[in-house]
Amino acid sequence: xxxxxxxxxxxxxxxxxxxxxxxxxxxxxxxxxxxxxxxxxxxxxxxxxxxxxxxxxxxxxxxxxxxxxxxxxxxxxxxxxxxxxxxxxxxxxxxxxxxxxxxxxxxxxxxxxxxxxxxxxxxxxxxxxxxxxxxxxxxxxxxxxxxxxxxxxxxxxxxxxxxxxxxxxxxxxxxxxxxxxxxxxxxxxxxxxxxxxxxxxxxxxxxxxxxxxxxxxxxxxxxxxxxxxxxxxxxxxxxxxxxxxxxxxxxxxxxxxxxxxxxxxxxxxxxxxxxxxxxxxxxxxxxxxxxxxxxxxxxxxxxxxxxxxxxxxxxxxxxxxxxxxxxxxxxxxxxxxxxxxxxxxxxxxxxxxxxxxxxxxxxxxxxxxxxxxxxxxxxxxxxxxxxxxxxxxxxxxxxxxxxxxxxxxxxxxxxxxxxxxxxxxxxxxxxxxxxxxxxxxxxxxxxxxxxxxxxxxxxxxxxxxxxxxxxxxxxxxxxxxxxxxxxxxxxxxxxxxxxxxxxxxxxxxxxxxxxxxxxxxxxxxxxxxxxxxxxxxxxxxxxxxxxxxxxxxxxxxxxxxxxxxxxxxxxxxxxxxxxxxxxxxxxxxxxxxxxxxxxxxxxxxxxxxxxxxxxxxxxxxxxxxxxxxxxxxxxxxxxxxxxxxxxxxxxxxxxxxxxxxxxxxxxxxxxxxxxx
Amino acid sequence: xxxxxxxxxxxxxxxxxxxxxxxxxxxxxxxxxxxxxxxxxxxxxxxxxxxxxxxxxxxxxxxxxxxxxxxxxxxxxxxxxxxxxxxxxxxxxxxxxxxxxxxxxxxxxxxxxxxxxxxxxxxxxxxxxxxxxxxxxxxxxxxxxxxxxxxxxxxxxxxxxxxxxxxxxxxxxxxxxxxxxxxxxxxxxxxxxxxxxxxxxxxxxxxxxxxxxxxxxxxxxxxxxxxxxxxxxxxxxxxxxxxxxxxxxxxxxxxxxxxxxxxxxxx
Numbered sequence: 001x002x003x004x005x006x007x008x009x010x011x012x013x014x015x016x017x018x019x020x021x022x023x024x025x026x027x028x029x030x031x032x033x034x035x036x037x038x039x040x041x042x043x044x045x046x047x048x049x050x051x052x053x054x055x056x057x058x059x060x061x062x063x064x065x066x067x068x069x070x071x072x073x074x075x076x077x078x079x080x081x082x083x084x085x086x087x088x089x090x091x092x093x094x095x096x097x098x099x100x101x102x103x104x105x106x107x108x109x110x111x112x113x114x115x116x117x118x119x120x121x122x123x124x125x126x127x128x129x130x131x132x133x134x135x136x137x138x139x140x141x142x143x144x145x146x147x148x149x150x151x152x153x154x155x156x157x158x159x160x161x162x163x164x165x166x167x168x169x170x171x172x173x174x175x176x177x178x179x180x181x182x183x184x185x186x187x188x189x190x191x192x193x194x195x196x197x198x199x200x201x202x203x204x205x206x207x208x209x210x211x212x213x214x215x216x217x218x219x220x221x222x223x224x225x226x227x228x229x230x231x232x233x234x235x236x237x238x239x240x241x242x243x244x245x246x247x248x249x250x251x252x253x254x255x256x257x258x259x260x261x262x263x264x265x266x267x268x269x270x271x272x273x274x275x276x277x278x279x280x281x282x283x284x285x286x287x288x289x290x291x292x293x294x295x296x297x298x299x300x301x302x303x304x305x306x307x308x309x310x311x312x313x314x315x316x317x318x319x320x321x322x323x324x325x326x327x328x329x330x331x332x333x334x335x336x337x338x339x340x341x342x343x344x345x346x347x348x349x350x351x352x353x354x355x356x357x358x359x360x361x362x363x364x365x366x367x368x369x370x371x372x373x374x375x376x377x378x379x380x381x382x383x384x385x386x387x388x389x390x391x392x393x394x395x396x397x398x399x400x401x402x403x404x405x406x407x408x409x410x411x412x413x414x415x416x417x418x419x420x421x422x423x424x425x426x427x428x429x430x431x432x433x434x435x436x437x438x439x440x441x442x443x444x445x446x447x448x449x450x451x452x453x454x455x456x457x458x459x460x461x462x463x464x465x466x467x468x469x470x471x472x473x474x475x476x477x478x479x480x481x482x483x484x485x486x487x488x489x490x491x492x493x494x495x496x497x498x499x500x501x502x503x504x505x506x507x508x509x510x511x512x513x514x515x516x517x518x519x520x521x522x523x524x525x526x527x528x529x530x531x532x533x534x535x536x537x538x539x540x541x542x543x544x545x546x547x548x549x550x551x552x553x554x555x556x557x558x559x560x561x562x563x564x565x566x567x568x569x570x571x572x573x574x575x576x577x578x579x580x581x582x583x584x585x586x587x588x589x590x591x592x593x594x595x596x597x598x599x600x601x602x603x604x605x606x607x608x609x610x611x612x613x614x615x616x617x618x619x620x621x622x623x624x625x626x627x628x629x630x631x632x633x634x635x636x637x638x639x640x641x642x643x644x645x646x647x648x649x650x651x652x653x654x655x656x657x658x659x660x661x662x663x664x665x666x667x668x669x670x671x672x673x674x675x676x
Numbered sequence: 677x678x679x680x681x682x683x684x685x686x687x688x689x690x691x692x693x694x695x696x697x698x699x700x701x702x703x704x705x706x707x708x709x710x711x712x713x714x715x716x717x718x719x720x721x722x723x724x725x726x727x728x729x730x731x732x733x734x735x736x737x738x739x740x741x742x743x744x745x746x747x748x749x750x751x752x753x754x755x756x757x758x759x760x761x762x763x764x765x766x767x768x769x770x771x772x773x774x775x776x777x778x779x780x781x782x783x784x785x786x787x788x789x790x791x792x793x794x795x796x797x798x799x800x801x802x803x804x805x806x807x808x809x810x811x812x813x814x815x816x817x818x819x820x821x822x823x824x825x826x827x828x829x830x831x832x833x834x835x836x837x838x839x840x841x842x843x844x845x846x847x848x849x850x851x852x853x854x855x856x857x858x859x860x861x862x863x864x865x866x867x868x869x870x871x872x873x874x875x876x877x878x879x880x881x882x883x884x885x886x887x888x889x890x891x892x893x894x895x896x897x898x899x900x901x902x903x904x905x906x907x908x909x910x911x912x913x914x915x916x917x918x919x920x921x922x923x924x925x926x927x928x929x930x931x932x933x934x935x936x937x938x939x940x941x942x943x
Contacts, residue, residue, distance in 0.1 A: 021826060022826065025825065025826055036750075036752055036758070036760060037760075037807075037808075037811065037851075039759075039811070039850070039851055040752050040753070040758040040759060040760045040850075041758075042752070042753065044753060044757045044758050044850070045753050045755055045757060045758075092828040095828070095829075095830055095831045095832065096826055096828070096829075098831055098832035099821070099823060099829065099831075099832040099884065100820075100821055100823060100832075101820075101821040101832075101843075101878075101879065101882040101884065101885055102847075103840050103841075103843040103844040103847045104840070105837075105840065105844075106834075106835055106836065106837045106840045107837075108837065109834070110834035110835050110836055110837075111831075111834060112831070128844060128847065129844050131757065131848065134757055134847070134848065134850075135844075135847050138847060142814075142819055142820035142821070143820055143823070143826075145811070145814060145815060145819070145820060146818075146820045146822075148815070149815050149818075181800060210752045210753045210754070210758065211751050211752050211753075211754065212752055243722065243724070243727065243754070244720070244722055244723055244724065244727030244730075245724060245726045245727040245730060245751075245754055245773070246754045246755075248754075248755055345686075346756070346774050347724070347755075347773075347774060347776070348722060348776075349686075349722070349776040349778050349779060351686050458734060458735070460730075460733065460734045461734065503735070503736060503745075503746060504745050504746050505745055506704055506705075506745045506801075508704065508705040508801055509705070509748055509800050509801040509804060510745075510748065511733075511746070511748055512746065
């Protein structure tokens with residue numbers, strides 16, 4: 001049935017495998033490229049679950065409500081039609097994974113179980129223990145392996161895409177990739193290319209992302225003319241475990257169980273934290289927000305922790321604060337937080353029952369990515385994108401458990417559209433005028449240049465510097481002067497990049513050449529993120545500027561579009577399709593147990609306080625925009641750790657607590673991301 | 677408080693050395709001679725093996741002061757869920773992301789940590805190995821559920837919580853290769869090994885997957901099949917995901933025997 005067309009999919013995570021499976025199933029041939037064996041892609045790190053309004057709990061949930069929650073959670077920056085389509089497709093995606101054998105958690109009756117997540121009042125999240133991404137990825141990996149056995153899929157694992165092959169009309173004709181063992185470059189001729197390469201977390205040095213999440217291939221597309229949208233929207237999770245190598249997530253429930261956040265009053269205090277007396281500890285959240293203490297909403301927690309560290313007051317002067325559980329009996333902790341504490345113990349080596357944990361906010365997810373239309377087509381004919389590397393679904397902020405569903409949705413939409421395009425495109429390989437060979441030579445020359453460069457700069461140190469600048473200035477709190485300075489720094493790093501010399505004389509399986517290429521591409525995307533943030537003078541979703549603390553729909557209810565030029569990214573703005581749900585103020589304090597109401601004056605004071613970074617004087621209400629008129633409940637209360645569900649549960653008050661939790665989390669900007 | 681609760685404090689490195697030596701197996705390329713180089717890095721708290729390697733990579737100079745090439749190793753998720761960074765550390769196969777320097781030093785009592793590549797797979801370079809054969813094993817046992825199609829056909833079969841939980845345990849296998857490295861029977865890819873047997877078991881337990889159990893069992897009955905298991909039970913001890921590998925082998929053996937005895941009845 002299949003005509004002679006060939007499609008290349010770049011990236012073997014959830015989105016890439018979803019697209020590959022659909023194309024192979026339709027009878028067409030796929031070249032699937034991945035830097036690592038596809039089973040080792042970053043999707044395995046997603047924990048919490050996958051959203052779909054299956055409504056098995058008699059709650060009246062529906063795709064329409066899922067749609068509203070997603071658009072609202074994204075602060076109305078997402079084009080609404082694809083979000084609606086995704087939410088409508090979500091239940092069938094979950095059922096498909098069920099049929100593929102994903103061991104989703106079950107009810108007593110043997111049906112799929114669903115749990116609640118932030119940003120919704122419904123049980124909408126299907127989950128497999130506490131590692132759902134792993135099981136979903138493996139299910140697709142199995143199906144794709146089946147097609148591979150049938151000869152439909154050609155896997156190229158250990159190949160990194162370097163660039164697109166574009167013909168004289170800027171039409172995508174394939175791509176160039178590099179074998180990471182031999183450094184051999186190869187042209188992959190294709191009638192359509194689907195990008196599914198994930199996020200760019202490594203631009204920030206350390207993040208919760210895997211080491212392959214450089215954004216390098218996407219950056220290459222951008223530099224060849226693909227539009228990059230909403231780059232400035234980067235989600236930061238308030239509590240992650242700073243490692244020497246990466247950041248790992250620490251669930252919010254640690255604070256819910258009474259964890260206290262503090263730093264030594266004297267930054268030079270080198271004592272063991274347990275030897276520092278109470279009076280010499282600064283419980284900065286409790287001091288600044290006496291009403292909420294450590295249970296301030298996530299965005300406030302994120303910003304405060306960040307601010308303390310940036311000002312040099314972190315533990316040991318470094319980017320870390322204590323999250324202390326040691327005042328709680330160990331047996332209570334084991335009962336309520338066991339599995340979470342084990343993760344901390346495994347990677348840090350300290351027992352959080354006896355030693356305060358060290359935590360810091362961590363870059364987690366990019367809402368921005370390649371611009372695509374509602375059919376997942378980029379602006380380059382023949383080039384498609386799906387998953388975290390496209391910008392389409394999450395607007396200014398992503399809701400938990402929506403990333404897995406958006407990956408699969410993107411892959412499922414991109415695949416048939418790529419087939420349609422490939423079938424109809426005017427294409428004959430004889431008419432490509434040798435563009436493949438030309439591009440291959442261009443890429444070879446870049447490699448040669450990197451190899452023969454002899455300068456004094458060290459690529460890994462440049463990467464660290466970029467990561468530090470981006471983390472310090474382009475994450476949680478953004479100021480225009482610092483964003484400008486960051487862009488100047490990035491220009492300096494781009495200049496210094498020209499003088500790196502790789503420190504590996506053995507080119508077999510070297511990691512130096514690929515890393516150098518990734519670094520160059522990361523620097524380009526870093527500028528897109530930084531300048532996008534600089535120009536967006538408002539606060540929306542994950543993007544927060546104290547100097548512009550409000551959402552400004554009049555000026556900025558728009559998609560940021562970046563186009564590459566040799567000098568700097570050219571930014572423009574595109575209207576957002578808001579035809580289905582009218583934008584309204586994000587206010588999660590309504591509709592819960594109590595109505596929140598806010599005098600304007602209090603609101604203004606609280607905003608000022610947040611902006612100034614100074615402790616608020618006693619008596620001032622610690623209330624953020626949208627307002628709270630009560631202390632948020634202990635997020636987990638008297639719950640127990642359920643090994644089976646992989647979460648804290650309390651049968652009696654679960655529903656109520658969850659309502660409150662959803663409220664809190666989303667009032668906090670919806671940054672509930674420790675479970676995707 | 678802790679003592680009152682009967683909590684055993686984990687042993688801590690009370691007197692850390694100033695520097696740590698990493699003895700790293702080097703190999704320039706497939707088939708080249710293996711040799712060892714030692715790198716000295718200053719001790720810091722909270723180091724894991726990966727961050728030590730990152731430190732060494734930045735400026736690869738041996739302890740003797742010789743400029744050398746940076747050691748090459750694989751890493752990705754760094755959360756012990758992708759399986760890629762597996763290597764042999766102080767003689768034990770494990771993931772290098774979750775191998776903490778303090779624990780290793782306590783374990784050895786010295787200030788030297790030895791890193792070697794897994795020995796049962798082609799050694800690409802330094803600490804990097806090629807585990808393609810493990811993915812081929814998954815093909816051999818047809819470790820997937822046969823679908824009629826990926827279009828919308830409604831919900832899958834119901835399943836009890838007990839079966840779901842048992843399958844979940846198997847679903848956590850990240851194809852890291854620890855079980856094969858530790859298996860005394862496995863060498864030169866002569867035996868399909870615990871990983872693939874457990875994945876066959878995982879699919880055989882699924883109500884739909886069960887329908888192709890014969891094909892899967894056939895994949896385990898060849899020369900490299902399940903009978904190679906010598907019951908040393910090393911696999912289950914080194915598995916970082918605590919997968920009940922020996923149970924999978926036992927139950928799959930049982931299925932094969934059952935099929936041999938009664939399979940003809942179904943013909």
